[in-house]
C-alpha cells in the first residue's frame with residue numbers, strides 16, 4: 499500500500515477497468531465511480547479476481563453533485579483519473595446535447611466537487627480527436643486543435659475548462675493549485691493478458707479492432723474496409739494503435755509526474771499517448787489472420803465520412819516528462835484481443 503487513494507470515474511469501462519488493475523498492483527487504494535451506462539459491474543469483480551485486491555465501487559453519475567460530494571467526503575482521494583464519458587462519434591452527431599451534458603457538464607460538476615474537497619490533481623482522458631486536420635500525419639501536442647464532431651468537441655471543451663481552471667490559480671494563488679495532465683489517447687486496443695477483462699461494446703462495434711474480432715469469431719459476417727484509395731502505403735487508413743495496458747501504465751506515470759516537483763504547481767499539460775507509428779487497416783487484418791489462423795472476410799467499401807487518411811502520435815513529450823513509452827507489439831495487441839474474445843464471446847454476461 500502506498501497510502502494514496504485514486505478516485506477513478508468510469509472505472510468499470512474498458513480503459514478504466516485496466517487502469518484499476520495497474521493502480522491496485524502499484525499499491526493505490528482505488529475508488530470507482532461509474533453509472534454503468536456503458537459497462538457492467540462484472541468488470542470490477544474480475545479486476546479484483548486478477549489482482550487479489552479489493553476496491554470501493556459507487557454506482558453514481560458524475561453529474562450528481564450530492565452523491566459525488568458524499569463520496570469525496572467519505573473516501574478523501576488524493577488524485578482523480580477521469581475516464582467517465584460517452585465516446586461514440588456517430589451517436590454524438592445524432593445526440594449532441596447528450597454528449598455535451600454527460601461529458602462537459604459532468605466534468606464541470608466533478609471539478610466543482612474536487613475544488614470544494616481541495617483535491618486538485620487530475621488525470622483526464624482526452625483524445626487525439628481534439629486535433630484538427632493537419633498536412634503532417636504525425637501529431638505533436640502543439641498542433642492546432644479542431645475537432646470535427648460533437649464527441650471530439652466535448653473533449654476539446656473539457657480541455658479548455660481544465661486549462662482555464664489552472665490559469666485561474668495563477669490569478670488568485672491558492673495553497674494547493676491544480677495539477678492536470680491531459681492524456682490524448684490515439685487508438686487503444688487489446689485486453690489484459692488474462693483474457694478476463696477487455697472491450698465489451700454494446701451492439702455492433704464502431705471501431706476496427708472489435709469489429710475484426712467479431713468477424714473472426716463468427717458473430718459478424720463481413721468487415722467493411724472503409725476506403726482503399728487513401729494516399730497511404732496500401733490505400734487504407736493508418737492509425738496509431740496502442741495496447742490498453744501500455745495506455746493505462748501512462749496514467750500511473752502521469753500520477754507520479756503530478757506528485758513530483760518537476761510538474762509545476764498550477765500546470766495543465768497535454769501529452770500524446772501513442773506508439774509513434776501507424777498500421778493500416780489491411781495490416782491489422784493480416785496480423786489478425788496470422789495470430790488466429792482465421793481468414794477475415796472483408797470487402798472494400800466507400801470511405802467513412804470524417805476519417806483521416808493517416809494519423810499517428812509523436813510521443814516524445816510523454817517519454818521526456820512522464821518517462822513513458824509503449825512496450826507491447828501489434829502481435830501482443832492482436833493476441834490479447836483474441837484471447838479476450840474467445841474466452842468471452844458474448845462479452846460480460
Ligand code: NAD
Nearest residue numbers: 508511512513532533534535536537559560582583623625
Ligand atoms: P467506456 O465506455 O468503456 O468507459 C467509460 C465509462 O464511463 C463506462 O463505464 C460508463 O458507464 C461510464 N460513464 C459514462 N458517463 C458517465 C457518467 N455521467 N457518470 C458516471 N459514469 C459514466 O469507454 P473507454 O473506452 O474505457 O473510454 C474511457 C475514456 O477514454 C472516455 O472518456 C473516452 O472518451 C476516452 N477515450 C477513449 C478512446 C477509445 O478509443 N476507447 C480513445 C480516446 C479517448
Ligand code: WQD
Nearest residue numbers: 587625627704705706707709722723724735736737779805
Ligand atoms: C480505424 C481505422 C477506419 C471500422 C475512433 C474515434 C476516436 C477515438 C478512437 C475516442 C480507420 C477503419 C474502421 C470498420 C474500417 N475514440 N475502419 N472498418 O476512427 O481512428 O478513431 O476511435 O476518442 O475518437 O473516432 O478508429 O477503429 O473506428 O477506425 O475500415 O468497420 O479503421 O476507416 O481507418 P478511429 P476506428
